[in-house]
Amino acid sequence: MPATPNKQVIFSKVPTTYPVPGEHITVQDSTIDLTAPLEEGQFILKLLTLSVDPYMRGRMRDASIKSYSPAFPLGKPMTGDTMNVVVKSNNANFKEGDLVYGKTGCGIFAEYSVISKGMEPMFEVRNEPKETGLPITNYVGVLAMPGMTAYVGLLKFGAPKKGETLYVSAASGAVGQLVGQIGKTLGLHVVGSAGSDDKVAYLKEIGFDAAFNYKKVDNLTEKLREVCPNGIDIYFENVGGQMLEAVITNCNQFGRIVACGMISQYNREKPEGIHNLMQVVAKRLRIEGFIVGDSVEMKEPFRKDMTKWLLEGKIKYRETVANGIEQTPQAMVDVLRGDNFGKQVVKVADL
Amino acid sequence: MPATPNKQVIFSKVPTTYPVPGEHITVQDSTIDLTAPLEEGQFILKLLTLSVDPYMRGRMRDASIKSYSPAFPLGKPMTGDTMNVVVKSNNANFKEGDLVYGKTGCGIFAEYSVISKGMEPMFEVRNEPKETGLPITNYVGVLAMPGMTAYVGLLKFGAPKKGETLYVSAASGAVGQLVGQIGKTLGLHVVGSAGSDDKVAYLKEIGFDAAFNYKKVDNLTEKLREVCPNGIDIYFENVGGQMLEAVITNCNQFGRIVACGMISQYNREKPEGIHNLMQVVAKRLRIEGFIVGDSVEMKEPFRKDMTKWLLEGKIKYRETVANGIEQTPQAMVDVLRGDNFGKQVVKVADL
Numbered sequence: 001m002p003a004t005p006n007k008q009v010i011f012s013k014v015p016t017t018y019p020v021p022g023e024h025i026t027v028q029d030s031t032i033d034l035t036a037p038l039e040e041g042q043f044i045l046k047l048l049t050l051s052v053d054p055y056m057r058g059r060m061r062d063a064s065i066k067s068y069s070p071a072f073p074l075g076k077p078m079t080g081d082t083m084n085v086v087v088k089s090n091n092a093n094f095k096e097g098d099l100v101y102g103k104t105g106c107g108i109f110a111e112y113s114v115i116s117k118g119m120e121p122m123f124e125v126r127n128e129p130k131e132t133g134l135p136i137t138n139y140v141g142v143l144a145m146p147g148m149t150a151y152v153g154l155l156k157f158g159a160p161k162k163g164e165t166l167y168v169s170a171a172s173g174a175v176g177q178l179v180g181q182i183g184k185t186l187g188l189h190v191v192g193s194a195g196s197d198d199k200v201a202y203l204k205e206i207g208f209d210a211a212f213n214y215k216k217v218d219n220l221t222e223k224l225r226e227v228c229p230n231g232i233d234i235y236f237e238n239v240g241g242q243m244l245e246a247v248i249t250n251c252n253q254f255g256r257i258v259a260c261g262m263i264s265q266y267n268r269e270k271p272e273g274i275h276n277l278m279q280v281v282a283k284r285l286r287i288e289g290f291i292v293g294d295s296v297e298m299k300e301p302f303r304k305d306m307t308k309w310l311l312e313g314k315i316k317y318r319e320t321v322a323n324g325i326e327q328t329p330q331a332m333v334d335v336l337r338g339d340n341f342g343k344q345v346v347k348v349a350d351l
Numbered sequence: 352m353p354a355t356p357n358k359q360v361i362f363s364k365v366p367t368t369y370p371v372p373g374e375h376i377t378v379q380d381s382t383i384d385l386t387a388p389l390e391e392g393q394f395i396l397k398l399l400t401l402s403v404d405p406y407m408r409g410r411m412r413d414a415s416i417k418s419y420s421p422a423f424p425l426g427k428p429m430t431g432d433t434m435n436v437v438v439k440s441n442n443a444n445f446k447e448g449d450l451v452y453g454k455t456g457c458g459i460f461a462e463y464s465v466i467s468k469g470m471e472p473m474f475e476v477r478n479e480p481k482e483t484g485l486p487i488t489n490y491v492g493v494l495a496m497p498g499m500t501a502y503v504g505l506l507k508f509g510a511p512k513k514g515e516t517l518y519v520s521a522a523s524g525a526v527g528q529l530v531g532q533i534g535k536t537l538g539l540h541v542v543g544s545a546g547s548d549d550k551v552a553y554l555k556e557i558g559f560d561a562a563f564n565y566k567k568v569d570n571l572t573e574k575l576r577e578v579c580p581n582g583i584d585i586y587f588e589n590v591g592g593q594m595l596e597a598v599i600t601n602c603n604q605f606g607r608i609v610a611c612g613m614i615s616q617y618n619r620e621k622p623e624g625i626h627n628l629m630q631v632v633a634k635r636l637r638i639e640g641f642i643v644g645d646s647v648e649m650k651e652p653f654r655k656d657m658t659k660w661l662l663e664g665k666i667k668y669r670e671t672v673a674n675g676i677e678q679t680p681q682a683m684v685d686v687l688r689g690d691n692f693g694k695q696v697v698k699v700a701d702l
Contacts, residue, residue, distance in 0.1 A: 058633070068604075068633045240629065253419070259631045266629075273624015278591065278617075280610045280640035282409070282419045287638040289631035 003031035009109035009328045011072040014062050017267045018336060021329030024060065025078070032112045038090035041117030045084035045100055047325070047348045050109055051140035052332045053174065054238075056080060057266045059105075068291055069105055078328075081140040082107025083126070085351060091117070094125060099136070099351075101126040104145040104293065111325060111348060134310060135319075136351065141174055141343040142317040143306055149260060149292040150178035150236075151302045154186075157258040157290050158234040162187035165228050167247065170238035171211065172199035172318070174343035175260060179236045180208050181315045188234070191227050193243075195338045202341075206316050220246035231255075239264040241272040248276050251285055259289040267336060318342030354382035360401075360460035360679045362423040365413050368618045369687060372680030375411065376429070383463045389441035392468030396435035396451055398676070398699045401460055402491035403683045404525065405589075407431060408617045410456075419642055420456055429679075432491040433458025434477070436702055442468070445476060450487070450702075452477040455496040455644065462676060462699060485661060486670075487702065492525055492694040493668040494657055500611060500643040501529035502653045505537075508609040508641050509585040513538035516579050518598065521589035522562065523550035523669070525694035526611060530587045531559050532666045539585070542578050544594075546689045553692075557667050571597035582606075590615040592623040599627050602636055610640040618687060669693030 008028050015024040034044065055069065056078070063071040072078055082102035089096050094115075102108060106122035115123060129136050134143070141147060153175075154160060166183040170176045171192025183190040184207045192203045193214045203211035210227045217223045224232065224246050231252035237244060240262025247257065265271045279285065309315040320340045322331045325348045334340040359379050366375040385395065406420065407429070414422040423429055433453035440447050445466075453459060457473035466474060480487050485494070492498060504526070505511060517534040521527045522543025534541040535558045543554045544565045554562035561578045568574045575583065575597050582603035588595060591613025598608065616622040630636065660666040671691045673682045676699045685691040 068635075244628070259628075261632055262629045271626045271629060273626045274628055275622045275624045277595070277610075277625055277638075278613050278622060280638060281612055281642070282640070284419075284640045284642055284645065285638075286640075287628075287631060287636075289633070289635045289637075291632070291635055294635065 002033065002035055004034050004112065006030045006032040006110060006112045007325045008077045008111070009325060011060060011074055011076065011078050013074070015060055016269060019057070019060060019329070019333060021333060025329035025332060027326050027329065032114070034088060034112070038088060038114070039116065041091045041120070043089035043091045043094045043115050044087050045102070045108075045113045045115060045123075046087045047109070047111050047113070048083045048085055048351060049137050049140055049348060050107065050325075050328065050346050051081035051144065051146070052328065052335050052344050052346065053080065053146060054261055054263045054266065054335055056332065057336055078109045079105055080107055080109065081144045082109070083136050083139045087112075091120070093120065094123070098125045099127050099129060099139075100124065101139060101144065109325070109328060128307070132307060132311065134307075137319055137321060137345045137347065138310070138317065140345055141319060142178060142310065142315070143303060145292055146174035146343060147178055147306050148299065148302045150175045150182060151306065152292050152295045152298050153236060153258045153260050153290060154179050154182050154234070156295060156298065157288050158236065158256055160186050160188055160234060163189070164233035165189045165191065165230050166234045166236065167224070167228055167232045168192045168236040168238070169214075169243050170194065170263060170338070171203055171208065172342060173238065176236065176238055177203070177206060177318060177342065178315065181206055185309070185314065189230070196341075199341060202318060214243070221249050224250040234258065236260060237262065241265055245274050245276055248274070248279050248285065251279070251283055253283045255283060255285045257285060257287040259287060263336065320344050322346045324348070353384065353386055355385050355463065357381045357383040357461060357463045358676050359428045359462070360676060362411060362425055362427065362429050364425070366411055367620060370408070370411060370680070370684060372684060376680035376683060378677050378680065383465070385439060385463070389439060389465070390467065392442045392471070394440035394442045394445045394466050395438050396453075396459075396464045396466060396474075397438045398460070398462050398464070399434045399436055399702060400488050400491055400699060401458065401676075401679065401697050402432035402495065402497070403679065403686050403695050403697065404431065404497065405612055405614045405617065405686055407683065408687055429460045430456055431458055431460065432495045433460070434487050434490045438463075442471070444471065445474070449476045450478050450480060451475065452490060452495065460676070460679060479658070483658060483662065485658075488670055488672060488696045488698065489661070489668065491696055492670060493529060493661065493666070494654060496643055497525035497694060498529055498657050499650065499653045501526045501533060502657065503643050503646040503649050504587060504609045504611050504641060505530050505533050505585070507646060507649065508639050509587065509607055511537050511539055511585055514540070515584035516540045516542065516581050517585045517587065518575070518579055518583045519543045519587040519589070520565075520594050521545065521614060521689070522554055522559065523693060524589065527587065527589055528554070528557060528669060528693065529666065532557055536660070536665065540581070547692075550692060553669060565594070572600050575601040585609065587611060588613065592616055596625050596627055599625070599630050599636065602630070602634055604634045606634060606636050608636060608638040610638060614687065614689075671695050673697045675699070
């Protein structure tokens with residue numbers, strides 16, 4: 001029984017602030033026998049690329065705490081968006097050589113996984129990269145959950161109207177860079193913030209009308225007034241805390257705050273307070289949280305539009321690709337600290 | 352030229368916390384000559400009753416600060432919802448003996464006012480009390496802005512579904528008592544809080560399923576869990592601050608927070624912080640502010656429904672009636688401190 005090495009990314013310990021690679025997230029060696037016979041319906045996936053996303057921090061919690069996505073079980077492989085190839089199959093729906101998307105929260109962070117019949121709904125054959133020629137990493141980012149989050153958040157919850165001002169925080173990130181570019185296709189005035197001058201330069205390069213490095217700003221409220229002289233109509237909220245407070249003060253009447261995430265708060269033991277919610281009444285603001293998984297009806301239009309935009313070059317997508325599954329714990333921390341640039345993915349193997 | 356005394360309620364000074372009667376709001380003597388001839392289009396109103404409402408605190412500000420309703424000019428009579436009778440007229444649209452509603456923010460807090468043609472849109476003939484027999488005070492409360500606020504807020508922004516849990520703070524107030532009763536007509540489970548045991552007893556009397564005195568509660572989060580065992584689907588927000596934070600923690604997925612006002616914060620120099628807005632994302636909450644004046648399309652259905660409910664006894668409306676225009680400054684402070692019970696009005700004169 002020949003043993004093939006099979007590294008796995010394990011959730012090892014619940015963090016209180018930032019997770020530490022090797023402590024809270026570890027990479028463990030194991031082996032798999034790829035020659036063993038498969039049961040009816042089983043197939044083996046070889047992991048090609050995986051996505052690390054900020055929301056995963058919320059799953060790194062004690063299992064007794066309820067939230068919208070289940071806690072990661074301790075001692076087990078973490079899960080998320082993945083792209084894989086079928087290397088062996090006893091299942092007609094998943095043929096050898098098929099590219100398979102491990103759906104959000106379901107793709108297994110291990111070099112190889114044996115998938116049994118009952119787990120089939122967690123996976124989807126996506127052979128499009130063979131036709132589009134787009135990088136496989138795109139299929140865990142711009143063409144997967146992060147891309148659809150931008151699309152659904154702006155179109156469905158932002159209710160954009162041509163000429164309005166859209167402000168995006170964490171704007172060079174996996175979701176933010178897309179929100180801004182989709183906003184431009186709709187005729188919005190688009191402003192973004194990010195955490196380095198390089199990121200700011202990138203935002204301008206991909207068409208943001210204005211962008212700033214929030215780490216160099218003393219007074220966010222004044223800065224937003226300067227870069228959004230007509231006020232903010234739509235805020236795509238990725239960070240929370242002081243940024244949210246400064247946005248509320250700069251919101252126009254009937255402004256929409258689309259709450260996608262609040263990454264600045266994920267690793268704090270005590271979140272910051274927001275002191276100006278009174279303005280929600282006076283300005284008739286709407287603050288609305290959303291989870292992309294609730295909008296499955298938009299999946300097909302999203303995939304069609306986004307693929308088209310990418311192939312036409314209307315939308316660009318910057319990725320940071322870490323090489324090797326061992327890089328996953330550090331990649332996760334980089335995302336949470338904003339040390340990555342663009343969509344963080346981990347390339348595990350070549351096709 | 353016979354001089355008739357004409358007391359006026361004057362905005363005298365911008366308060367920083369609670370306004371003080373005689374300092375920030377004063378009652379001043381003046382006179383009016385009711386025998387003088389009127390210009391074309393003019394008419395004289397005699398004030399019968401006026402409404403004092405929490406939102407008026409927001410108008411007691413420096414005129415340089417913008418908000419949804421204009422600042423009161425210093426040294427001039429305050430304005431708000433009023434009911435009046437025409438005592439003299441040179442205007443075919445406003446006949447002697449007509450009852451006239453001074454629209455929200457427009458009715459003048461003076462015993463007599465001469466209204467010129469250009470001011471006509473601020474007033475509306477409302478002779479209904481002559482037919483319905485309902486108290487004239489109802490026409491500045493349950494059948495005016497506060498009543499319509501409850502109606503619009505719950506029906507349009509609350510998006511109520513039968514069987515859901517509705518929680519109302521400041522529930523015995525001008526708006527809250529109606530929100531709860533409308534909620535019951537829709538088949539909601541209705542819970543309210545108020546600031547005295549008497550008010551709580553009243554809430555149960557008018558049909559609230561549960562009610563509590565928030566001043567006797569140490570831990571609002573736990574209390575809400577106890578009185579809303581199925582969680583909160585709709586929160587009609589009148590108070591803000593710690594109450595809002597406790598509600599967010601108890602909200603169900605897809606909960607709606609209808610932000611009507613945040614009275615607990617109006618008289619604080621530094622508002623309280625809300626620390627758990629992260630839950631807006633995880634639970635897909637919607638927090639939406641509204642101003643009743645934006646929903647004029649609902650005015651006629653509101654007046655028809657509410658008049659019917661009152662005449663059928665389906666909705667009760669508790670008022671605190673202060674007698675005499677001199678009582679207005681104290682009545683305003685009572686409302687802001689929650690020392691009134693039900694809708695606070697001031698009866699200025701009999702018909």
